[in-house]
Amino acid sequence: MTHRSAGVRPTHLSADYVVVGSGAGGAIAAAELARAGARVALIEAGAWRQPQDLPHSILGTFGATLDQWGVSITRGRALWPIVQGRAVGGGTVVNSAIIVRTPADLFERWSSELGIDGLADAVWAAQDEIEAELEVGPTQPDQLGRHNALALAGAAAAGYPSHPTVRATPGCAGAGTCLQGCRRGHKRSADLVYVPQVLDAGGWVLSNAPVRRVLVQGGKAVGVAGRFIDPITGRPGGTFRVDADKAVILAASAAHTPTLLQRSGVRHPALGEGFRAHPGTTSFGIYPDPVDMVQGASQGWASTAFRTDPGYKLETLSMPPELVAGRLMGGGKALVDRLAAYRHMACFVVGIRAESVGTVRAGWGGAPVVRYTLDRADMERARHAIWTLARTHFAAGAEAVVPGVVGLPYSLGPDQVDRILQASLDPRHWVAILSHLFGGAVMGADPQRAVCDPRGRVRGVRGLLVVDAAVIPSNLGVNPQHTIMALSRTFTRRLLEEGA
Ligand SMILES: Cc1cc2nc3c(=O)[nH]c(=O)nc-3n(C[C@H](O)[C@H](O)[C@H](O)COP(=O)(O)OP(=O)(O)OC[C@H]3O[C@@H](n4cnc5c(N)ncnc54)[C@H](O)[C@@H]3O)c2cc1C
Ligand code: SF4
Known part of the structure; x- marks a missing residue:
């Protein structure tokens, strides 16, 4: 009905x-x-x-x-979308x-x-x-596409365990549009x-x-x-x-x-108490040859090597150009020039196992109002995670990495990766989303x-x-x-x- x-x-x-x-x-x-x-x-x-x-x-x-069209946001130090x-x-x-x-x-x-x-x-x-x-079954080699294969190879070269994801997608054609x-x-x-x-x-x-x-x-x-x-x-x-x-x-x-x-x-x-999440953010690697991240399983690679220490999980994510445009910094011609590298981009993501706790309250008209801000320890987890992802990209052969944190250069080369360890810990300088919610x-x-x-x-x-x-x-x-x-x-x- x-x-x-x-x-x-x-x-x-x-x-x-x-x-x-x-x-x-x-x-x-x-x-x-x-x-x-x-x-x-x-x-x-x-x-x-x-x-x-x-x-x-x-x-x-x-x-x-x-x-709410994916545009409801956290109220707190940063306004992050709740998807x-x-x-x-x-x-x-x-x-x-x-x-x-x-x-x-x-x-x-x-x-x-x-x-x-x-x-x-x-x-x-x-x-x-x-x-x-x-x-349910593991993502098969012919469903990986170059995107996920790069992540697997990069993690191995960077020295930590990872694996093809296990998914509920029998017969997946690797169309990369799960989202x-x-x-x-x-x-x-x-x-x-x-x-x-x-x-x-x-x-x-x-x-x-x-x-x-x-x-x-x-x-x-x-x-x-x-x-x-x-x-x-x-x-x-x-x-x-x-x-x-x-x-x-x-x-x-x-x-x-x-x-x-x-x-x-x-x-x-x-x-309304005890609200928690896995805030997620992205790291783009730019590779010499086309990656075509939307060919292959949307999220065909993962690692839980850092789940308990310091507390995050890593994955790939196929993002269409419209979403990548929203994630890259800048506007006008600068943004168009950056987007020109789209086919050469691989997108690795992190979900922070954040310990910060927020609240959910019925706001105006009864809609949820989520108050949530990551504390310093969680932001340090986030910073460590994008450093790990950058190292993974470079180990997989990337020429540059887009860390996506305000205050860092737009892109970093392989010899600049440790600059990420000085990234701001202010949530307002980060772009993140909340898609795994609890409590x-x-x-x-x-x-x-x-x-x-x-x-x-x-x-x-x-x-x-x-x-x-x-x-x-x-x-x-x-x-x-x-x-x-x-x-x-x-x-x-x-x-x-x-x-x-
Ligand atoms: C983009 C994205 C990717 C993700 N990827 C994964 C993944 O690969 N693996 C994984 O394990 N998890 C993933 N998750 C998380 C996972 O989908 C969620 O954790 C899970 O769906 C939450 O289940 P739930 O039953 O709590 O709520 P939901 O699945 O969100 O279902 C709640 C439903 O209730 C409905 N509803 C809300 N209010 C009312 C109301 N007043 N009356 C009637 N209906 C109402 C909503 O419309 C919604 O359909 C992802 C989430 C997102 C958004
Ligand atoms: S990757 Fe593509 S084909 Fe596979 S389940 Fe997702 S949307 Fe379907």
Whole structure:
């Protein structure tokens, strides 16, 4: 059901379970419940597009698949974009489908610091199943393209371990456009794998249907309410209300789940606290021969060699010229001259395993306001990371590197690489984005410090769960989709077994 089929008349449905948000966490929960025979309504703010209907252009992608056109920003020392999916399938539509199992050290930390026990085996068992369902496998040599091959060779020459990424992209044609969605349908995103299972089991999928609030009566979540919107014009359509006999399950993302709880009148001292991210930034290498970074898997190379010390992960990223233009410095003729080197550029990226913590609050109109600034220790991680990436480029044969930090020269040669170690640590001098988000409604054993208990249940409201990145209480240091999906399946199974 969408804004068109619903029209302007109020819609009223009744289900056993209502799931809000159809991304990594929500789609798998809804499918699990539907397969168990429950009546499920999956409600998604974004539109449902088939792969062939995904836009060709970057501008179209931003409008059609990203939350707030990809231009919501952090409030803090620097204004960094927060990039999240807004579509049936959520972030899995526009991500690179890199699949990494949850590292054991996280479960140990959650147990010793937060009293969260008994998750590891269930999560890893769920990850075994998910890997089979998503046909996960390593990026093959013929899918790498020169871009990823250079990174592999550069890391080896620079002396640290790295590997082709493991992804949920069977038959990937190496078209390098994962960030715009895979128009060829090779990406096993949630909209293609899990959402249809809800319909097959007789459930409902409401798209273009942002939930405004969770309805709570007598201390129990009894449904949700909202209003359809036209995805092109943004005009509001008819209202909807979906009753939940058994439970309401929230998976609207680390930015939207906490604000939805706030808008719904849920009160808890930790609500909106504990927001974390893997801020990402880029390093371009300029090579003597064409690299053509959009030929080959979008993110076919990775290294976790620095995950725990000093705390970052490295990857490649195919960026189309429009995005590269936004990342290079300068304007006018200078920018055009710099862009002329596009075919010779390789783009390596870092995700900082930042320890800094921020907040999410419902701002004007209820939209999320994220306050987040990296502290000095995190900025030192970022600086070390782009130094490592520059060394990797030079080890792979680059002639120059574009470090992209204000105060450094536009490009550096091989004998200037250590100048990066003097780069400014002021976040305002860096260009970064946040695409891996965590927290805001975190789980934990302490009723005062954690909004949710270790099974994802919201404290103080019966029949209300959180199964997305908002419940994750620390930084992962690895790509989050697999952990989110497996946690969601684990919580959902416990809900089915033991009730809300
Ligand atoms: C460009 C990009 C590349 C990435 N690459 C990778 C990768 O390769 N591997 C990896 O592991 N991770 C990757 N990630 C991160 C990963 O996609 C996210 O961590 C994951 O999708 C988050 O899952 P989630 O369920 O918390 O939220 P999401 O997947 O963001 O889903 C939340 C959904 O809820 C909807 N929603 C929000 N508010 C409401 C509301 N009020 N009512 C109804 N619906 C609502 C949103 O529209 C959205 O569809 C990437 C992310 C991005 C943006
Ligand atoms: S790299 Fe291209 S073909 Fe492969 S999954 Fe991504 S978009 Fe599809």
